[in-house]
Amino acid sequence: MAHLTVVAKVVAKKESIEALKAELFKLIPPTRKEEGCIEYRLHQDNHDPAIFIFYENWQNKDALDRHMASPHFTAYVKATETLMADKAVNLMTGVE
Amino acid sequence: MAHLTVVAKVVAKKESIEALKAELFKLIPPTRKEEGCIEYRLHQDNHDPAIFIFYENWQNKDALDRHMASPHFTAYVKATETLMADKAVNLMTGVE
Numbered sequence: 001m002a003h004l005t006v007v008a009k010v011v012a013k014k015e016s017i018e019a020l021k022a023e024l025f026k027l028i029p030p031t032r033k034e035e036g037c038i039e040y041r042l043h044q045d046n047h048d049p050a051i052f053i054f055y056e057n058w059q060n061k062d063a064l065d066r067h068m069a070s071p072h073f074t075a076y077v078k079a080t081e082t083l084m085a086d087k088a089v090n091l092m093t094g095v096e
Numbered sequence: 097m098a099h100l101t102v103v104a105k106v107v108a109k110k111e112s113i114e115a116l117k118a119e120l121f122k123l124i125p126p127t128r129k130e131e132g133c134i135e136y137r138l139h140q141d142n143h144d145p146a147i148f149i150f151y152e153n154w155q156n157k158d159a160l161d162r163h164m165a166s167p168h169f170t171a172y173v174k175a176t177e178t179l180m181a182d183k184a185v186n187l188m189t190g191v192e
Contacts (some may be wrong), residue, residue: 091141
């Protein structure tokens with residue numbers, strides 16, 4: 001069964017880039033320890049530093065749901081509400 | 097030196113999803129053989145099958161430039177001109 005890929009694009013308000021980056025960065029260690037988390041990689045755009053993309057792979061939807069209910073993710077959502085200008089999340093399947 | 101990550105989102109016209117998917121799929125084998133190509137993964141959105149995302153990692157910008165000048169990529173660009181509704185490409189760096 002193909003696992004679940006998430007491509008999550010997050011755009012910071014111009015004045016909140018470093019603050020958002022710090023909150024995104026905080027998510028990485030606890031998320032990678034979660035059961036069912038296969039890959040959790042953060043990237044910053046080379047031309048527009050306000051654009052961040054998480055490339056994630058999860059064993060299945062249950063694992064992703066547990067992640068989104070976790071203390072560290074809910075704290076992240078709360079802490080970044082006012083820092084974001086835009087967001088787009090794609091749940092995807094690999095085409096091999 | 098961090099390598100170069102490319103996140104390329106391609107959206108097919110509603111009537112051209114399978115045609116575009118076939119052209120995207122054709123790119124994978126020759127691209128993965130290119131020097132400097134570290135990862136080249138294609139994904140299709142689970143909710144909107146018209147949305148595809150390539151997640152790519154390249155040793156450096158030269159490797160990506162060679163890819164975009166390659167016969168298989170230039171043939172792909174020509175073959176998909178009329179199949180696409182939208183496209184967005186982010187050149188990025190991993191944040192670890």
